[in-house]
Amino acid sequence: MKICIYGAGAIGGLLGVRLAKAGEEVTLIARGPHLEAMRKNGVTLHSGGETFVAHPHCTDDPEAVGVQDFVIVTLKAHSLPPIVSQMRPLLGEGTAVVNAMNGVPWWYFYKLSGPWQDKRVASVDPDGCIWETIGPERAIGCVVYPACTVIAPGVIAHEYGDRFLLGEPDGSRSERCLTLSTALGKAGFKAPVRTEIRNEIWVKLWGNLSFNPISALTGATLEEIATSPDTQPVVRRMMGEAQAIAERLGVTFAIDLDKRIAGAAAVGPHKTSMLQDLEAGRTLEIDALVGAVQELGRLVDVPTPAIDTVLGLVRQRARLAGCLG
Known part of the structure; x- marks a missing residue:
């Protein structure tokens, strides 16, 4: 299973280390000194009084990564519209995109029964570019509870929390959600699939x-x-x-x-x-x-x-x- 973490800062680094240590094929997409440090020294995670180091593939070039099974987006919400077009090389027919960001998600009204079904949320997707590029059918909801900080380039401090709640916009317990839940569980997280995400x-x-x-x-x-x-x-x-x-x-x-x-x-x-x-x-x-x-x-x-x-x-x-x- 190929997992790409897009915007691998604090939360992305936590996921990257734990998933890599659990044996998953993980790629971290980052930039700047943080990327250079991860390339050179791996990703260091301080968590629960222990220190872990992992060496996942780290890059700033999605084209060099190719199609993924899961793309976990850990950017701040305002950072996604300017770069969403760069994600296209990662997206295949079966790729799921996990919205591991705070706030109202861009896909919020997808398959939500009622008068606003499929409405776009202008505050987070001003011109509809995320909806059109990623496609709401790829979206998996995710509520992130861990708190982490990048304390130095390539070094993550995990302060508290281990829950990543997952859910499909349509409320189904899909195979892809259950697969990701299992992978996150093996990596030491609690990742239940919720029918009312x-x-x-x-x-x-x-x-x-x-x-x-x-x-x-x-x-x-x-x-x-x-x-x-x-x-x-x-x-x-x-x-x-x-x-x-x-x-x-x-x-x-x-x-x-x-x-x-x-x-x-x-x-x-x-x-x-x-x-x-x-x-x-x-x-x-x-x-x-x-x-x-x-x-x-x-x-x-x-x-x-x-x-x-x-x-x-x-x-x-x-x-x-x-x-x-």
Whole structure:
């Protein structure tokens, strides 16, 4: 089985090391000093007090890789439209593309019964290029729970988490999903196949759409945002609006808002990915996490005053910091 990890930074590096150690044929596509270090020294993973080194094939040239069984995309959502055409050499008739990214996925409305079936989400796929190039029939949903950091070129620190939830847009327990689940399981991950993957996407998104922008605006950690009397009410308003949108789209939440906030607080003094990106001067992942939720709110006629306010503020913060894509 050929597995390509496209955008092999922190999460991609974690997957690459574990899958390679489990015996899979893995290719990592990356760039810059990180790629050069992985080519020269392999990929080093610090996890659970242990250090692992793997030597998967690493390149920046998809044409040199060829058709894959699975392409796991671990880019930030805003990075995919500019490079999606470069993925074509990886895509064969039976290739599955796993959307291992945060936020509302570009395929969200594919095979979703109802008035919006097959609608494109402009916030994450502005001109439809992802839909047209990858094809929604190739898409597998994936909710990513591990937290990792690239601490040096070619070196990944795995902080916590081992779950990658998988699911087909149509809710089926497909052979390709089960095959990938088995491979990830052998690599030491928990990768159950869910028949309602959109429910799982919203549970993760519930936190990302609120904690990420608030962290970028305040510099606070998850624990601080979740417990502060100044920020927790803002989180609650944003999450309440998002829940109303999701439920209008047919989503069922398996946990309540209080439990989701408590779960974020329990992570402790962790900086969100958006705050880390701001501090590093990288483009912030605003549209997939917040802008897309606003877009869906407009679609289903749910007012989003708290989301609108925080979205405007974080866009301004990113613009002034030179981190707005």
